[in-house]
Amino acid sequence: MYQVNSEVGVLRQVILHEPGLEFERLTPDNKDALLFDDVVWVERAQQEHQAFQQIFRNRGVTVHLLQDLLTETLKSDEAVSFMLGRVLDGRQAHMGAVLAAETRRALTALGPGDLAAHLIGGLNKRELREILGERPSGARSLGLDVLADDEFVLTPLPNALFTRDTSCWIYDGVSVNPMMMTGRSRETVAYEAIYDFHPQFADRAADRWTDGEAMAPAAIEGGDVAVLGNGTVLVGLGERTTPAGIEHLAMRLFAAGAANRVIVAELPKSRAVMHLDTVLTMVDTDAFVLFSELDRATLRSWTLTPGSRWEPTITENKDLFAEIGTALGLSSVRVLQSGKDSYSAHREQWNDGCNLLALAPGTVIAYEINDHSNRMLEENGIEVLRLQGDQLGRGRGGPRCMSCPIERDAA
Numbered sequence: 001m002y003q004v005n006s007e008v009g010v011l012r013q014v015i016l017h018e019p020g021l022e023f024e025r026l027t028p029d030n031k032d033a034l035l036f037d038d039v040v041w042v043e044r045a046q047q048e049h050q051a052f053q054q055i056f057r058n059r060g061v062t063v064h065l066l067q068d069l070l071t072e073t074l075k076s077d078e079a080v081s082f083m084l085g086r087v088l089d090g091r092q093a094h095m096g097a098v099l100a101a102e103t104r105r106a107l108t109a110l111g112p113g114d115l116a117a118h119l120i121g122g123l124n125k126r127e128l129r130e131i132l133g134e135r136p137s138g139a140r141s142l143g144l145d146v147l148a149d150d151e152f153v154l155t156p157l158p159n160a161l162f163t164r165d166t167s168c169w170i171y172d173g174v175s176v177n178p179m180m181m182t183g184r185s186r187e188t189v190a191y192e193a194i195y196d197f198h199p200q201f202a203d204r205a206a207d208r209w210t211d212g213e214a215m216a217p218a219a220i221e222g223g224d225v226a227v228l229g230n231g232t233v234l235v236g237l238g239e240r241t242t243p244a245g246i247e248h249l250a251m252r253l254f255a256a257g258a259a260n261r262v263i264v265a266e267l268p269k270s271r272a273v274m275h276l277d278t279v280l281t282m283v284d285t286d287a288f289v290l291f292s293e294l295d296r297a298t299l300r301s302w303t304l305t306p307g308s309r310w311e312p313t314i315t316e317n318k319d320l321f322a323e324i325g326t327a328l329g330l331s332s333v334r335v336l337q338s339g340k341d342s343y344s345a346h347r348e349q350w351n352d353g354c355n356l357l358a359l360a361p362g363t364v365i366a367y368e369i370n371d372h373s374n375r376m377l378e379e380n381g382i383e384v385l386r387l388q389g390d391q392l393g394r395g396r397g398g399p400r401c402m403s404c405p406i407e408r409d410a411a
């Protein structure tokens with residue numbers, strides 16, 4: 001059984017995604033729509049990611065790669081038909097029926113490895129034609145005829161790199177997340193297929209805390225969710241996670257008795273602060289890193305506890321960290337502030353200086369570029385495992401965003 005019982009307990013197993021075809025297709029023209037800030041040197045990004053994987057393996061953490069999981073999943077005909085049904089039939093309205101049918105014909109002709117690569121890496125018109133070995137019947141599809149050879153029938157999913165956001169494990173269940181940004185919604189379908197059909201997951205069915213794409217637009221994303229332990233979950237409410245998504249999650253957790261307290265922290269709605277873990281992460285059993293330019297005094301937060309069957313009880317808190325301390329049974333919580341001054345705090349937050357992944361209490365992975373924040377952590381007794389991530393960071397995500405823990409001890 002997979003379970004994630006804390007943010008900082010010993011990490012045992014994790015899902016990561018080594019970037020591939022989808023990174024080769026990022027261009028200055030499509031990068032904004034694909035939620036990247038720049039194009040990427042692909043081979044260097046892959047090397048950086050391999051070094052990231054190695055940090056886990058060196059510490060005894062089992063690494064599962066998303067594309068391998070998806071390939072293994074797609075060995076099942078049932079899984080292929082589930083995925084293609086969701087990816088194509090569900091999107092017929094914007095593709096048109098003929099284009100959806102041609103694309104289905106092409107994808108069905110692929111083996112599991114190539115199919116997984118194109119579901120993540122995208123499919124363009126030229127590839128569609130090559131796979132079908134013929135000229136696609138453009139005469140019947142305006143949508144297809146109008147496309148240039150390099151234009152996409154299926155867009156690439158470069159944000160698959162950020163495995164945390166699309167599905168996140170909370171205690172003994174998993175939230176397969178309806179995403180806020182349409183550019184990421186097909187990622188969700190891949191996780192639904194893996195958790196439903198991959199023998200490693202399907203044979204040990206876990207509780208589901210959310211209903212994936214079916215819940216859209218009540219979005220919730222894993223970068224906003226932190227499993228604090230002691231039956232408590234902390235959720236960010238900002239650009240990506242909605243009040244309705246949080247209420248749904250809380251009610252499912254409460255109904256199953258998996259959690260008894262969901263603390264909600266309001267975030268500024270901006271790209272730099274797209275998720276809670278871009279400004280606040282837990283680094284030790286009693287310590288958090290907080291972006292120093294967020295004013296702790298004005299940070300609004302609420303606590304949801306089990307109420308009636310249909311509604312949680314909601315209380316606004318006076319102080320977020322006091323509430324966290326109470327929830328965790330701590331007499332005080334250490335709040336470590338990132339950056340040396342306002343300039344470095346902003347620069348390092350932009351480069352994911354607060355986006356830390358704990359491998360065990362007091363041991364975190366951090367991008368090396370965030371010099372001041374990393375030294376501040378070390379001065380506070382935190383072990384920092386530095387990762388070179390100039391290319392990986394161009395999608396605005398760090399070590400926590402790039403990891404989906406599936407097994408972690410209580411702290």
Ligand SMILES: NC(=O)NCCC[C@H](N)C(=O)O
Binds near residue numbers: 162164278395400
């Ligand atoms: N947890 C995170 O903060 N994830 C980073 C996601 C970055 C990605 N480019 C996005 O905009 O969704």
